[in-house]
Amino acid sequence: MQFIIKNIKGLIQAAENINNKVCGKEMSVLPIIENAYLIIQDGLIYDYGSMEHCPQIDGESIDASGKYVFPSYIDAHTHLVFAGSREKEFELRIKGASYEEIAAAGGGILNSAHKLKDASFESLYDAAYQRIMDLVKLGTGAIEIKSGYGLNLASEIKMLRVIKELKKNSPIKIKSTFLGAHAYPLAYKNNHEAYLDEIIQKMLPQIAEEDLADYIDVFCDRGFFSPEETDKILKAGISYGLKPRIHANELDYSGGIQVGVKNNALSVDHLEYTGDEEIKCLLQGNTMPILLPSTAFFLGLHYPPARKIIDSGLPLALASDYNPGSSPSGNMNFVLSLACIKLKMTPEEAINAGTINAACALELENSHGSISKGKVANLFITKEINSYQYIPYNFGHNNISSIILNGRVLNI
Ligand code: NIG
Ligand code: FE
Numbered sequence: 001m002q003f004i005i006k007n008i009k010g011l012i013q014a015a016e017n018i019n020n021k022v023c024g025k026e027m028s029v030l031p032i033i034e035n036a037y038l039i040i041q042d043g044l045i046y047d048y049g050s051m052e053h054c055p056q057i058d059g060e061s062i063d064a065s066g067k068y069v070f071p072s073y074i075d076a077h078t079h080l081v082f083a084g085s086r087e088k089e090f091e092l093r094i095k096g097a098s099y100e101e102i103a104a105a106g107g108g109i110l111n112s113a114h115k116l117k118d119a120s121f122e123s124l125y126d127a128a129y130q131r132i133m134d135l136v137k138l139g140t141g142a143i144e145i146k147s148g149y150g151l152n153l154a155s156e157i158k159m160l161r162v163i164k165e166l167k168k169n170s171p172i173k174i175k176s177t178f179l180g181a182h183a184y185p186l187a188y189k190n191n192h193e194a195y196l197d198e199i200i201q202k203m204l205p206q207i208a209e210e211d212l213a214d215y216i217d218v219f220c221d222r223g224f225f226s227p228e229e230t231d232k233i234l235k236a237g238i239s240y241g242l243k244p245r246i247h248a249n250e251l252d253y254s255g256g257i258q259v260g261v262k263n264n265a266l267s268v269d270h271l272e273y274t275g276d277e278e279i280k281c282l283l284q285g286n287t288m289p290i291l292l293p294s295t296a297f298f299l300g301l302h303y304p305p306a307r308k309i310i311d312s313g314l315p316l317a318l319a320s321d322y323n324p325g326s327s328p329s330g331n332m333n334f335v336l337s338l339a340c341i342k343l344k345m346t347p348e349e350a351i352n353a354g355t356i357n358a359a360c361a362l363e364l365e366n367s368h369g370s371i372s373k374g375k376v377a378n379l380f381i382t383k384e385i386n387s388y389q390y391i392p393y394n395f396g397h398n399n400i401s402s403i404i405l406n407g408r409v410l411n412i
Pocket of ligand 1: 079108109112219247250295321323324325326327
């Protein structure tokens with residue numbers, strides 16, 4: 001099946017050989033074809049170019065006059081399988097309590113774990129599927145999902161089985177991450193060693209046996225997992241074939257970035273506390289820094305130093321961190337707006353960070369993250385807008401008029 005989109009005002013991130021992360025100054029370069037056509041065939045991008053060279057084809061044709069076409073966003077960090085929500089904590093924080101104080105009192109991640117324990121597989125699956133479809137309508141075309149609200153064998157496995165089922169049925173590509181080391185359950189508060197044993201001796205073998213995860217994650221931060229504990233867990237995960245990606249330096253200079261780079265993590269995520277030492281460490285490795293500005297926005301944290309990271313020559317990716325505690329939104333349009341408004345990234349840098357660099361962080365760079373021949377035809381068509389910069393500028397609005405997933409127009 002073939003169809004064509006014609007008269008596209010601007011075809012964004014469109015070029016061949018976009019299969020590598022863009023770093024430093026390269027992040028401000030965004031390949032765009034003005035007044036373009038795009039041909040989609042059998043679910044893939046078949047051809048594109050300037051309207052001057054537009055071929056005649058038999059299939060259906062869509063007119064995109066005045067509109068831009070973007071490759072779908074790649075959301076490389078979410079926790080979108082969860083039970084219930086956490087508005088009570090939201091109110092406590094409005095009244096002055098901090099995220100860490102709420103967590104230390106048994107709220108936060110432990111609150112979500114408590115709710116998830118009693119939730120059925122079906123209810124978790126249905127809610128998560130609905131969340132994915134809501135994000136798809138906002139332009140997301142591939143996603144990473146973590147466990148980590150189980151915190152015991154049965155519940156972690158239940159979450160990962162939900163993600164496996166979502167992988168089978170969702171219209172977008174999903175990568176699955178085991179995050180048993182998200183918080184210490186209350187019973188293990190004073191016996192960390194025993195919880196590490198639970199993760200390493202019980203959870204990991206079963207996850208490997210059922211092929212439930214692609215990656216392993218640890219929340220390496222003050223009050224959560226130390227760099228030494230993180231190192232041990234990552235190494236155990238690696239021995240089962242799970243590549244690491246970690247939560248690091250959200251609450252302090254935790255040593256998380258260093259332990260991630262040392263273990264060749266695919267990404268280190270959050271990075272609110274990133275200084276010269278951390279930048280130097282990232283420059284020596286191959287690990288993608290992923291920033292999650294909607295978390296800093298929602299929790300009122302200070303924002304990570306995106307400019308410093310990019311200006312040092314590093315690549316950067318953006319993700320939503322969609323979860324009930326620190327970012328109850330998975331809207332990548334808003335993430336891009338925050339990146340521009342609060343992280344001082346240019347629209348071009350933000351778009352690179354939310355497409356090709358995020359695809360690299362999920363090892364999807366050969367199939368997603370750009371408009372290139374042979375890649376999966378996951379893209380969105382904007383409404384009629386003046387410029388592509390209007391997307392991050394017009395924060396809080398949805399400027400998407402159509403979604404195409406696997407080469408098919410989705411009814412939205
Ligand atoms: O990425 N930082 C750790 N984990 C999540 C928060 C999870 C929660 O509060 O439920 C995050 O922000
Ligand atoms: Fe997270």
